Amino acid sequence: MKTKVYDSTEADLPIEGISGCVTECADFNPDVVLGIGGGSCMDMAKCVAVLLKHGGSLRDYYGENKIPGPVAPVIAVPTTAGTGSEVTPVAVIADTERGTKVGISSPYLIPRIAVCDPEMTLTCPPGLTAVSGADALTHAIESFTAAAREVTPDLTVKNVFVGKNVLSDTFGLLALKNIFKALRTAVKDGKNIEAREQMMLASLAAGCAFGAAGTAAAHAIQYPVGNETHTPHGMGVALLMPYVMEFNRPTCVSCFAEIGRVIGLSGSDEELSHKLIDEVASLLKDIGIPVTLKELGLPENKQDWTAESAMGAARLVNNNPRKLDVDAMKAITRAAFSGDRAALAS
Amino acid sequence: MLQLFGALRLPASVIFGSGQRAALGMMTAQIGSRALICTDARMVPTWKPMA
Numbered sequence: 386m387k388t389k390v391y392d393s394t395e396a397d398l399p400i401e402g403i404s405g406c407v408t409e410c411a412d413f414n415p416d417v418v419l420g421i422g423g424g425s426c427m428d429m430a431k432c433v434a435v436l437l438k439h440g441g442s443l444r445d446y447y448g449e450n451k452i453p454g455p456v457a458p459v460i461a462v463p464t465t466a467g468t469g470s471e472v473t474p475v476a477v478i479a480d481t482e483r484g485t486k487v488g489i490s491s492p493y494l495i496p497r498i499a500v501c502d503p504e505m506t507l508t509c510p511p512g513l514t515a516v517s518g519a520d521a522l523t524h525a526i527e528s529f530t531a532a533a534r535e536v537t538p539d540l541t542v543k544n545v546f547v548g549k550n551v552l553s554d555t556f557g558l559l560a561l562k563n564i565f566k567a568l569r570t571a572v573k574d575g576k577n578i579e580a581r582e583q584m585m586l587a588s589l590a591a592g593c594a595f596g597a598a599g600t601a602a603a604h605a606i607q608y609p610v611g612n613e614t615h616t617p618h619g620m621g622v623a624l625l626m627p628y629v630m631e632f633n634r635p636t637c638v639s640c641f642a643e644i645g646r647v648i649g650l651s652g653s654d655e656e657l658s659h660k661l662i663d664e665v666a667s668l669l670k671d672i673g674i675p676v677t678l679k680e681l682g683l684p685e686n687k688q689d690w691t692a693e694s695a696m697g698a699a700r701l702v703n704n705n706p707r708k709l710d711v712d713a714m715k716a717i718t719r720a721a722f723s724g725d726r727a728a729l730a731s
Numbered sequence: 732m733l734q735l736f737g738a739l740r741l742p743a744s745v746i747f748g749s750g751q752r753a754a755l756g757m758m759t760a761q762i763g764s765r766a767l768i769c770t771d772a773r774m775v776p777t778w779k780p781m782a
Contacts, residue, residue, distance in 0.1 A: 386766060387766070388767075389767050389768065390770065391769050391770070392772055394770060413765060413767060415765045415766060415767035416763040416765045417762050417766050418766075418767045418769060419755070419759065419769065421768060421770045426769055426770050426771055460758065461742075492740050495742055498743065498744045498762075499742045500751055500752060500754065501745070501746065502749060502750065505752060533736075540738075550737045551735050551736065553737070585747070586747060589747060597738045597739050
């Protein structure tokens, strides 16, 4: 076995870094690619595997189902409990020229092997543990509450993400049960192996869930917010989650109640649907996630721009359980900017 | 009633558990002979190549 280590993977995965890695490793001619690290390292391995097999520029593969065929086998080994990239059909890269993050999604991007060893997360610092865990929480909630599609024979052929379904639901609930049990402890006491195990299981399960079902409004809004504020993805999606849940609640009463019961809450469906949002907000507050887009550094005059840009992520908008138009998106963004969740209550 | 529908798309193998990273060398050898390892500067100081 011959190995070559490429250790210059940068946070947020700028597109030049990926082509740089491919160029540097061309002579080595790898036949298997390991990604060991957080989301960026695993996504690096996934993107390199595409370029090794199909060549061209990553720009050729932006969007859904643009990769023409199988890629070099990838082995993904996460060292944070969050992105779930070890099992998902997605890679997110930064197109520095365009100044935006871009997603590539295709079943061919799914790693051949995922090895999730919770001991790999024992040295993950508290801030990164919080942001990663919050990302997993958002994956689990958005996939479990995703819109169910009309079931047709070509649903899974034409789409990478297919909406809420009975199989992804099982993984979503497994993730949520463990996140509410362990995330606070994992942030407070990083050496607690039991909490680290539960969080790594949770992020893996959340990845299994959203890799099929997809995510929704919180992810749509985070894209422009992240581009504007250069804040971590997990922080943005988590901050937005309670606001998006408040907007979605009328459509999601039974979904929220189901999650509420799994995490140990009790009451009627209606009561649980409110309690769950409070529980999510309180968990995020306890682990240090900011509460408003203002705190995140979004300029006040960029609120409507954020909402309009978020509408451009059509796949995510359509996956949201409650129908979204630009006015609804503006209402969510404004509420998240000022911290006024009650403004979305219905 | 809504009909049941399910979809999962996952890796061929998903392995979870403390200490399972020790299987990486053996697993890699089963599917290739020239392994490129993509990582970052944070991980390298602790990296020990496996047999």
